[in-house]
Amino acid sequence: xxxxxxxxxxRAIRPFTPLQAGVVGLYCCGPTVYDYAHIGNLRTYLFEDxxxxxxxxxxxxxxxxVNITDVGHLVSDGDDGEDKMETGSRRAGxxxxxxxxQRFTEAFQRDLAMLNALPPTLWCRATEHIAEQIDYVxxxxxxxxxxxxxxxxxxxxxxLDDYGHLARLDLxxxxxxxxxxxxxxxxxxxxxxxxxxxxxxxxxxxxDSPWGRxxxxxxxxxxxxxxxxxxxxxxxxxxxxxxIPVHHSNEIAQSMGCHGTRAANFWMHGYxxxxxxxxxxxxxxxxxxxxxxxxxxxxxxAYRYLNLTSHYRRQMNFSWTALDGASxxxxxxxxxxxxxxxxxxxxxxxxxxxxxxxxxxxxxxxALALVWGLVKSERDDADKKATLGHCDQALGLGLDGWRPAxxxxxxxxxxxxxxxxxxxxxxxxxxxxxxxxxxxxMGYAVEDGQDGATLKPVG
Ligand code: AMP
Ligand code: ZN
Numbered sequence: 481x482x483x484x485x486x487x488x489x490x491r492a493i494r495p496f497t498p499l500q501a502g503v504v505g506l507y508c509c510g511p512t513v514y515d516y517a518h519i520g521n522l523r524t525y526l527f528e529d530x531x532x533x534x535x536x537x538x539x540x541x542x543x544x545x546v547n548i549t550d551v552g553h554l555v556s557d558g559d560d561g562e563d564k565m566e567t568g569s570r571r572a573g574x575x576x577x578x579x580x581x582q583r584f585t586e587a588f589q590r591d592l593a594m595l596n597a598l599p600p601t602l603w604c605r606a607t608e609h610i611a612e613q614i615d616y617v618x619x620x621x622x623x624x625x626x627x628x629x630x631x632x633x634x635x636x637x638x639x640l641d642d643y644g645h646l647a648r649l650d651l652x653x654x655x656x657x658x659x660x661x662x663x664x665x666x667x668x669x670x671x672x673x674x675x676x677x678x679x680x681x682x683x684x685x686x687x688d689s690p691w692g693r694x695x696x697x698x699x700x701x702x703x704x705x706x707x708x709x710x711x712x713x714x715x716x717x718x719x720x721x722x723x724i725p726v727h728h729s730n731e732i733a734q735s736m737g738c739h740g741t742r743a744a745n746f747w748m749h750g751y752x753x754x755x756x757x758x759x760x761x762x763x764x765x766x767x768x769x770x771x772x773x774x775x776x777x778x779x780x781x782a783y784r785y786l787n788l789t790s791h792y793r794r795q796m797n798f799s800w801t802a803l804d805g806a807s808x809x810x811x812x813x814x815x816x817x818x819x820x821x822x823x824x825x826x827x828x829x830x831x832x833x834x835x836x837x838x839x840x841x842x843x844x845x846x847a848l849a850l851v852w853g854l855v856k857s858e859r860d861d862a863d864k865k866a867t868l869g870h871c872d873q874a875l876g877l878g879l880d881g882w883r884p885a886x887x888x889x890x891x892x893x894x895x896x897x898x899x900x901x902x903x904x905x906x907x908x909x910x911x912x913x914x915x916x917x918x919x920x921x922m923g924y925a926v927e928d929g930q931d932g933a934t935l936k937p938v939g
Pocket of ligand 1: 509510511512513519520521522523524719720721722723750751752753754
């Protein structure tokens with residue numbers, strides 16, 4: 481079955497074909513790196529990783545670009561309020577905004593690696609694309625979409641016929657009921673492309689531009705970087721559902737103005753993880769992040785498994801009970817997988833049925849249900865292993881790489897393994913071989929790797 485994906489622009493599930501044969505351009509809005517990512521943010525990146533894996537599963541090469549928002553943006557969705565990077569810098573007791581950005585970029589990349597998310601083909605930083613953003617705004621200005629106020633250069637949304645189509649915005653209602661601080665804006669929906677540094681105030685992050693010293697608006701970085709790295713018309717643009725009414729509507733407006741395209745053929749959105757406000761809000765300083773789950777003894781992949789149990793287009797409530805359930809299910813799957821022998825053949829009918837669920841707008845809950853059906857079936861264990869190993873390329877549960885922790889191995893076995901290591905170090909090869917056979921008789925194969933020997937349960 482062909483891959484079908486939900487496109488927010490059309491409000492419909494559409495068959496997916498790449499614009500250029502074989503290669504898919506995928507742009508995902510990345511984190512604002514003034515603090516750690518919370519587990520809600522990570523839900524969105526897990527959805528995007530599942531999408532990436534589904535594309536690869538369908539045989540496409542993917543050029544996956546993720547931006548790092550390391551330039552100061554404002555805490556509110558409007559164009560006023562406090563700057564997030566400068567606030568993060570103050571909170572960290574004076575570390576520079578640049579250091580803060582570096583620290584939290586690395587923390588974010590570590591989180592993704594722990595969740596077994598494939599690294600993007602390209603990370604791009606907003607601060608390394610200031611010239612491209614200035615050029616983009618200059619082009620919009622040449623085409624007549626930009627006006628000046630005392631605090632910055634603004635996009636004139638009235639110049640577009642269908643501004644807000646992505647979100648099906650009710651423009652008249654918005655204008656009438658606007659609670660946004662209008663300042664000198666002409667329409668409530670107009671937004672900053674370039675903000676001026678406040679007079680008499682030295683910002684840590686500011687640049688010269690044709691309009692005055694300042695910094696780029698929130699939305700321009702994604703338009704400039706996606707156009708540079710994927711072209712002005714590419715396959716898929718993703719983000720969380722909160723981006724539909726503001727950030728992505730504005731990216732589309734910029735792209736329409738500059739290139740006459742809506743930037744991407746598919747606009748896809750991950751729905752929110754719900755949790756009580758304080759635990760999810762970065763500004764509260766007390767929120768759930770991946771490390772919090774690790775501190776409580778959970779494997780990061782249990783959180784990945786939990787996300788696979790709910791469809792990305794449904795909001796999901798987080799609970800510790802649900803995470804416990806995911807953790808137990810993953811543990812069971814890993815143990816069974818590790819206990820099955822290698823050398824089987826993948827079941828083509830099963831793989832086709834599994835792919836059909838993934839290809840139906842990434843229906844991971846149904847795909848997981850199929851997996852449990854496979855586990856419980858009467859098929860040969862080696863064939864189950866080959867089949868599940870293949871399907872795990874789409875699920876990303878890392879089943880192939882998992883080994884039981886040494887603590888799970890009976891004490892005699894781990895003592896025999898240690899004795900074998902000692903024998904090998906002393907070059908007493910026969911003794912080492914006898915111990916290896918004795919360990920095998922207890923149900924564990926010894927695998928010698930670069931980092932020493934590990935145990936793998938057999939049959
Ligand atoms: P930010 O670092 O705030 O720019 O957010 C990074 C990504 O996380 C964006 O794509 C947001 O849409 C997404 N996001 C924010 N809150 C949540 C949430 N509670 N659940 C899922 N995704 C979220
Ligand atoms: Zn973006």
